Amino acid sequence: xxxxxxxxxxxxxxxxxxxxxxxxxxxxxxxxxxxxxxxxxxxxxxxxxxxxxxxxxxxxxxxxxxxxxxxxxxxxxxxxxxxxxxxxxxxxxxxxxxxxxxxxxxxxxxxxxxxxxxxxxxxxxxxxxxxxxxxxxxxxxxxxxxxxxxxxxxxxxxxxxxxxxxxxxxxxxxxxxxxxxxxxxxxxxxxxxxxxxxxxxxxxxxxxxxxxxxxxxxxxxxxxxxxxxxxxxxxxxxxxxxxxxxxxxxxxxxxxxxxxxxxxxxxxxxxxxxxxxxxxxxxxxxxxxxxxxxxxxxxxxxxxxxxxxxxxxxxxxxxxxxxxxxxxxxxxxxxxxxxxxxxxxxxxxxxxxxxxxxxxxxxxxxxxxxxxxxxxxxxxxxxxxxxxxxxxxxxxxxxxxxxxx
Ligand SMILES: [Zn+2]
Numbered sequence: 001x002x003x004x005x006x007x008x009x010x011x012x013x014x015x016x017x018x019x020x021x022x023x024x025x026x027x028x029x030x031x032x033x034x035x036x037x038x039x040x041x042x043x044x045x046x047x048x049x050x051x052x053x054x055x056x057x058x059x060x061x062x063x064x065x066x067x068x069x070x071x072x073x074x075x076x077x078x079x080x081x082x083x084x085x086x087x088x089x090x091x092x093x094x095x096x097x098x099x100x101x102x103x104x105x106x107x108x109x110x111x112x113x114x115x116x117x118x119x120x121x122x123x124x125x126x127x128x129x130x131x132x133x134x135x136x137x138x139x140x141x142x143x144x145x146x147x148x149x150x151x152x153x154x155x156x157x158x159x160x161x162x163x164x165x166x167x168x169x170x171x172x173x174x175x176x177x178x179x180x181x182x183x184x185x186x187x188x189x190x191x192x193x194x195x196x197x198x199x200x201x202x203x204x205x206x207x208x209x210x211x212x213x214x215x216x217x218x219x220x221x222x223x224x225x226x227x228x229x230x231x232x233x234x235x236x237x238x239x240x241x242x243x244x245x246x247x248x249x250x251x252x253x254x255x256x257x258x259x260x261x262x263x264x265x266x267x268x269x270x271x272x273x274x275x276x277x278x279x280x281x282x283x284x285x286x287x288x289x290x291x292x293x294x295x296x297x298x299x300x301x302x303x304x305x306x307x308x309x310x311x312x313x314x315x316x317x318x319x320x321x322x323x324x325x326x327x328x329x330x331x332x333x334x335x336x337x338x339x340x341x342x343x344x345x346x347x348x349x350x351x352x353x354x355x356x357x358x359x360x361x362x363x364x365x366x367x368x369x370x371x372x373x374x375x376x377x378x379x380x381x382x383x384x385x386x387x388x389x390x391x392x393x394x395x396x397x398x399x400x401x402x403x404x405x
Contacts, residue, residue, distance in 0.1 A: 073120030144173025
């Protein structure tokens with residue numbers, strides 16, 4: 001016990017020393033600039049101080065991570081096949097953390113029978129087979145998910161002072177993606193078996209499905225037809241789904257989504273495979289015990305195929321926003337105007353008055369108005385349209401409900 005305390009005291013002393021040195025260096029730099037009559041360069045100081053704090057953090061982290069003596073537990077440790085791993089030596093590993101690069105000292109063990117070696121400490125620290133800490137891996141996969149792989153590493157450098165290559169961001173994002181996929185697959189399998197602890201039943205479970213184009217690198221679209229000028233696809237459709245529950249309504253009787261109840265799933269895959277994925281997610285969320293299941297989507301046929309096959313008996317609702325978009329597309333082609341173009345070019349008032357005029361025309365008994373209604377009916381194909389607040393009565397009756405489009 002006494003020895004441990006001495007160790008801690010030594011660590012604290014070393015840290016104090018490092019902090020002291022770093023502070024003196026920064027203050028010295030500031031003093032030098034001031035005595036030379038230079039004006040205070042905020043940006044250069046904020047970046048310099050951050051990097052110096054990271055430097056101190058790195059030393060603290062390295063000390064903490066190596067204070068266990070390298071994770072040496074015994075001369076041998078048991079192998080699961082009945083043999084034993086023998087301690088061979090201590091091996092250093094360079095690890096990139098969110099504070100910078102640290103050297104991790106680890107005890108290396110080898111099992112001669114299984115011909116397998118490993119460092120128990122790597123497992124404890126979750127750094128097996130990688131030279132990035134979990135914090136860095138999280139950041140890499142985050143920028144990898146939001147940005148094209150070729151650009152994410154620039155963000156990491158700019159925002160977090162972490163230097164990695166574009167290729168590494170791609171590799172780690174892929175790895176974390178695979179791990180997430182494996183985790184969800186295991187969860188889904190468990191939810192389909194009877195091993196799950198029953199969760200309290202929900203009155204209504206909603207399943208929303210949509211697809212969106214995701215820009216991808218050339219090799220991902222090789223041979224795929226696209227809308228581009230050269231006929232080559234530049235995006236691939238990611239299929240996305242979310243599941244949430246509803247237990248209450250607001251004072252006007254409109255359904256309210258339960259806070260924090262939404263879970264998401266998605267992948268670039270065929271509708272058939274995605275259908276099973278979203279079904280498993282709904283099952284995981286307790287669809288079995290839901291009093292009513294509601295599927296919400298736009299007019300895309302693949303969505304309603306999934307709804308029919310995987311969610312038989314569910315209430316099918318076409319999202320009003322999508323229905324409305326479709327409705328206005330028809331009006332646009334009939335009345336020869338594009339409100340979106342007006343919006344984009346900043347003519348908001350012109351766009352608004354076009355919409356008001358068009359609404360009036362759509363309400364009048366005319367061929368255009370009739371064809372608008374007919375296409376929207378075909379679009380929703382007998383499904384309900386989700387009812388959002390109607391402000392004025394450009395009413396269309398769909399499934400017996402008054403809807404403002
Ligand atoms: Zn063995």
